[in-house]
Amino acid sequence: MGGRNAHRQASWGKGLGVAAALIFLVTWGLGVIDPAGWGASAAFAQETTDALPAGVVAPQQPSEADYPTIAGVNSRVVVWLVAQLHLWFAAFVLAVPIFVFIIEAIGMATRDERYDRMAYEFIKVSITAYSLTAIMGGLLTFCLVLFYPHLFQYLAGIFKETMFYYALLFFAESACLYIYYYGWHWLQGGFRKWLHLTVGLLLNAVGTVLMFFANAWLTFMMSPAGVDAGGVFTGDLWGAVHNFLWNPINLHRVIANIAYGGSIVGAYAAYKFLSARGSEEKAHYDWMGYTANLIAISALLPLPFAGYYLAAEIYAYSQQMGITLMGGIFAWLFIIQAVLIGTLFLSANYYLWCGMGRSDGGVRYHRWVKYLAIVIIGAFLVWFTPHTLVLTNEELKALGGPYHKYLGPLGIMPAKNTAVNIMILFTTLSFILYRRANKVATVSWAKAGNAAQVALFAAGIANILFLGIYHGYFTNTVYKVASSIPQVATTLIIIVASTVLDRFIYRGANEVGPIHWGRVPDRAQYALFLLAVAFTWLMGLMGYIRSGIRQHWHVVGIMRDNSADAYTPTLGYAANVVSIGTVLFMAMVIFVFWLSQVSGTKTHPAGYWKERRA
Amino acid sequence: MKTFVTVVGFSLLVIAFFAGYSSFGIPQIRPAPPPQEEELDLGAMGMEEFIALGERIYEGKGTCTLCHNPVGGRAPPLEEAASVVEDRLADPIYQGGATDVVGYLYESLAEPSAYVVAGFGKAGSGDTVSPMPNILTGRIGLSEAEALAVVAYLQDLAGFEVTVDIPSETVETPEPAAAEQRSLFATPEDAIVELACGGCHKIAGEEGELGPDLTGIGAHKDREYLRRAILDPNAEIAEGFDPEMMPEDYGEQMYASELEMLVDYLAAQK
Amino acid sequence: MKNYAVPFVLVFLACGAGFLALDYAVMSLQGLSLFFSG
Numbered sequence: 063m064g065g066r067n068a069h070r071q072a073s074w075g076k077g078l079g080v081a082a083a084l085i086f087l088v089t090w091g092l093g094v095i096d097p098a099g100w101g102a103s104a105a106f107a108q109e110t111t112d113a114l115p116a117g118v119v120a121p122q123q124p125s126e127a128d129y130p131t132i133a134g135v136n137s138r139v140v141v142w143l144v145a146q147l148h149l150w151f152a153a154f155v156l157a158v159p160i161f162v163f164i165i166e167a168i169g170m171a172t173r174d175e176r177y178d179r180m181a182y183e184f185i186k187v188s189i190t191a192y193s194l195t196a197i198m199g200g201l202l203t204f205c206l207v208l209f210y211p212h213l214f215q216y217l218a219g220i221f222k223e224t225m226f227y228y229a230l231l232f233f234a235e236s237a238c239l240y241i242y243y244y245g246w247h248w249l250q251g252g253f254r255k256w257l258h259l260t261v262g263l264l265l266n267a268v269g270t271v272l273m274f275f276a277n278a279w280l281t282f283m284m285s286p287a288g289v290d291a292g293g294v295f296t297g298d299l300w301g302a303v304h305n306f307l308w309n310p311i312n313l314h315r316v317i318a319n320i321a322y323g324g325s326i327v328g329a330y331a332a333y334k335f336l337s338a339r340g341s342e343e344k345a346h347y348d349w350m351g352y353t354a355n356l357i358a359i360s361a362l363l364p365l366p367f368a369g370y371y372l373a374a375e376i377y378a379y380s381q382q383m384g385i386t387l388m389g390g391i392f393a394w395l396f397i398i399q400a401v402l403i404g405t406l407f408l409s410a411n412y413y414l415w416c417g418m419g420r421s422d423g424g425v426r427y428h429r430w431v432k433y434l435a436i437v438i439i440g441a442f443l444v445w446f447t448p449h450t451l452v453l454t455n456e457e458l459k460a461l462g463g464p465y466h467k468y469l470g471p472l473g474i475m476p477a478k479n480t481a482v483n484i485m486i487l488f489t490t491l492s493f494i495l496y497r498r499a500n501k502v503a504t505v506s507w508a509k510a511g512n513a514a515q516v517a518l519f520a521a522g523i524a525n526i527l528f529l530g531i532y533h534g535y536f537t538n539t540v541y542k543v544a545s546s547i548p549q550v551a552t553t554l555i556i557i558v559a560s561t562v563l564d565r566f567i568y569r570g571a572n573e574v575g576p577i578h579w580g581r582v583p584d585r586a587q588y589a590l591f592l593l594a595v596a597f598t599w600l601m602g603l604m605g606y607i608r609s610g611i612r613q614h615w616h617v618v619g620i621m622r623d624n625s626a627d628a629y630t631p632t633l634g635y636a637a638n639v640v641s642i643g644t645v646l647f648m649a650m651v652i653f654v655f656w657l658s659q660v661s662g663t664k665t666h667p668a669g670y671w672k673e674r675r676a
Numbered sequence: 677m678k679t680f681v682t683v684v685g686f687s688l689l690v691i692a693f694f695a696g697y698s699s700f701g702i703p704q705i706r707p708a709p710p711p712q713e714e715e716l717d718l719g720a721m722g723m724e725e726f727i728a729l730g731e732r733i734y735e736g737k738g739t740c741t742l743c744h745n746p747v748g749g750r751a752p753p754l755e756e757a758a759s760v761v762e763d764r765l766a767d768p769i770y771q772g773g774a775t776d777v778v779g780y781l782y783e784s785l786a787e788p789s790a791y792v793v794a795g796f797g798k799a800g801s802g803d804t805v806s807p808m809p810n811i812l813t814g815r816i817g818l819s820e821a822e823a824l825a826v827v828a829y830l831q832d833l834a835g836f837e838v839t840v841d842i843p844s845e846t847v848e849t850p851e852p853a854a855a856e857q858r859s860l861f862a863t864p865e866d867a868i869v870e871l872a873c874g875g876c877h878k879i880a881g882e883e884g885e886l887g888p889d890l891t892g893i894g895a896h897k898d899r900e901y902l903r904r905a906i907l908d909p910n911a912e913i914a915e916g917f918d919p920e921m922m923p924e925d926y927g928e929q930m931y932a933s934e935l936e937m938l939v940d941y942l943a944a945q946k
Numbered sequence: 947m948k949n950y951a952v953p954f955v956l957v958f959l960a961c962g963a964g965f966l967a968l969d970y971a972v973m974s975l976q977g978l979s980l981f982f983s984g
């Protein structure tokens with residue numbers, strides 16, 4: 063009887079969960095799909111036009127003297143650091159619920175409690191981070207109001223409704239997060255578990271909406287819409303929100319957040335692994351680190367394409383901005399980016415190669431590792447080669463032009479696209495080999511299946527090379543750019559097809575050597591630290607590029623930056639600020655991790671408390 | 677504790693590597709400072725100085741060389757820009773209203789899409805829309821005097837005699853000229869030609885295909901409909917045609933008597 | 947050896963053709979041909 067009740071409740075729960083999923087998808091979809099065709103934008107604009115106050119929202123152009131100075135600090139650096147710190151924490155607290163939700167769901171599907179416990183441990187780490195995110199956000203708002211009052215007044219005039227709802231939504235976010243975390247052990251089993259999962263889904267939905275709101279404000283500063291040429295607000299709030307770069311940033315940030323969150327949690331697990339006592343603890347944190355790395359890599363694979371899409375949209379919006387970004391003064395920043403992304407891929411792959419040793423069967427694949435390494439390093443070097451060299455006149459004469467005769471051609475976009483696609487494919491290969499390490503296929507067609515896998519990769523690589531070399535060097539600019547799309551498609555198809563094929567090949571496979579969680583060298587953990595640090599630094603760099611491309615504008619083409627710091631700094635200076643930010647962030651994260659640990663520590667002070675008569 | 681120190685040390689080393697590479701491993705480009713409004717003493721300038729001003733703007737504030745350079749191939753080279761104007765003006769794809777070299781060059785700064793060089797149009801626009809922004813507004817925002825200086829420079833660059841008049845003082849960007857008082861259309865056919873109805877409609881000997889055929893329209897549409905169709909085209913769209921195609925401002929381009937004359941004419945087409 | 951070579955060649959040719967078809971389709975969607983002509 064109790065069983066039937068529980069079953070009915072579980073069904074209710076499932077229904078609720080499905081309904082919540084639909085709500086989430088619809089809310090998210092509304093953000094991504096243009097609702098103009100649904101009449102929503104007209105309704106939105108109508109609402110705000112009717113409510114338009116007598117005062118007109120227009121930018122005031124402050125002179126240099128109008129920018130307040132407080133306590134002698136450099137206002138630009140302060141806002142830069144605070145904004146970046148806020149972003150790092152926000153990315154983390156948005157990402158963790160995504161994969162906690164997924165891991166909890168996997169736990170529910172497999173009824174393996176280890177997943178549930180790991181999910182709980184992940185969300186525990188993010189609770190303190192949540193407070194820090196809010197603190198940084200509040201500090202950022204203060205700094206903007208104090209240091210850039212005219213800009214803030216203009217933006218608030220346009221976005222006042224969104225800012226208001228943004229603030230209110232934090233009630234919902236907090237409610238969801240605290241119920242999700244504090245109610246974890248209470249909401250267990252049957253219907254309650256479904257309810258708990260639904261709360262997790264809502265947490266993700268609210269967090270994503272919050273991010274989309276904030277994304278509207280910053281993308282408006284880059285690609286303003288809903289205002290006329292003089293910056294006067296037309297009343298079209300949806301137009302201002304749904305500006306050119308809004309959706310590219312939305313997509314890029316959702317994917318990047320997941321990758322980033324995975325890397326931070328991986329660093330946490332790596333640290334706990336290194337300080338673990340006993341093989342069981344080591345095994346637990348090894349598994350955690352592997353899962354976190356898996357999440358980071360899975361999101362890392364499509365990330366270059368999201369970034370390329372973002373850059374392409376910047377280019378389509380303003381050719382001038384696009385060229386400054388990739389061919390002008392910001393071009394060298396992308397070489398730094400290439401070094402960082404190469405680090406990320408090498409680090410993630412290295413971790414996988416070390417991990418193959420967890421199973422005795424992994425030795426079979428050791429000999430292939432060096433070839434994977436050679437290709438990935440080679441692709442990285444191509445990616446890292448610049449096209450145009452910034453040279454003095456003497457150097458120009460000596461070289462005979464602004465490019466290197468042989469290496470120069472490797473610097474153009476088609477070569478780089480080819481390189482990154484190859485890097486991604488070979489990372490997929492590393493992963494496939496890792497997954498095979500402890501298994502032997504038992505299906506009768508295993509040999510043919512292997513041949514098919516190799517053929518799939520070979521054909522795909524040949525296609526990528528064809529597209530990159532033929533269209534890259536024997537056609538014109540339009541073809542060069544257009545050919546990157548089938549390249550991406552090829553890579554994505556291979557990732558999906560090879561993963562599916564391998565599942566079939568290894569159906570009912572024999573475990574040739576069980577996976578010994580915990581049996582992994584310490585240097586593998588340093589690969590995880592490298593991943594986290596490089597990711598953080600890279601995010602800081604990209605944040606600088608995105609913001610810096612506005613150059614001497616607060617709102618591009620509409621509101622000029624007339625402060626003393628309006629100049630675009632040198633790359634070294636920018637890198638130094640990013641580095642300082644990274645150190646500050648790491649310090650705060652260490653604090654966060656320490657807190658999550660210390661809450662479980664008890665001290666029994668002898669003789670401190672009064673003796674109580676029994 | 678040892679683990680903590682090692683991990684922190686490792687992380688700091690990694691950060692130092694990235695910072696060091698950014699400062700010492702790549703060239704430190706110092707970007708140009710934000711453009712300042714240059715005080716132009718136009719009265720004191722000779723043609724040499726004016727051309728030099730144009731060159732400074734071309735390489736600096738105007739950011740022309742960002743796109744117009746042989747390296748990236750994103751925009752047509754401008755060294756011979758002044759020489760090709762004649763051909764451009766005669767080219768059927770030319771959409772602008774200039775009549776001479778100076779006019780064309782100035783117009784290409786304000787309305788770059790008036791002529792889009794083959795292969796340089798925005799992707800997907802079939803070379804009809806230029807990716808170049810209006811240089812007189814927005815991010816670059818050259819004043820009229822600065823724009824004329826650039827034109828002078830371009831003329832000089834191609835080896836021509838500069839025919840630009842140095843403006844006598846910094847001229848404000850002129851307000852869009854109010855519609856001048858013009859004489860009334862004498863006949864409905866005049867109105868149809870001047871208002872370019874034939875560009876979209878079959879009427880009065882014109883063969884436009886984008887809008888409904890107006891020959892014989894008077895047989896099945898009354899004057900109310902015809903008047904409204906001219907003044908508020910989107911109120912009712914003819915079957916098989918798209919909305920938002922016909923301009924909605926014809927009411928501002930005609931005198932009331934001309935409107936009535938047109939309506940009479942259309943009503944008489946049976 | 948034959949067990950390997952035959953499926954390899956078959957899948958390679960099939961995938962190759964498939965990818966070329968993909969290239970052609972995606973380039974056409976962007977208004978371009980697969981091969982550049984002047």
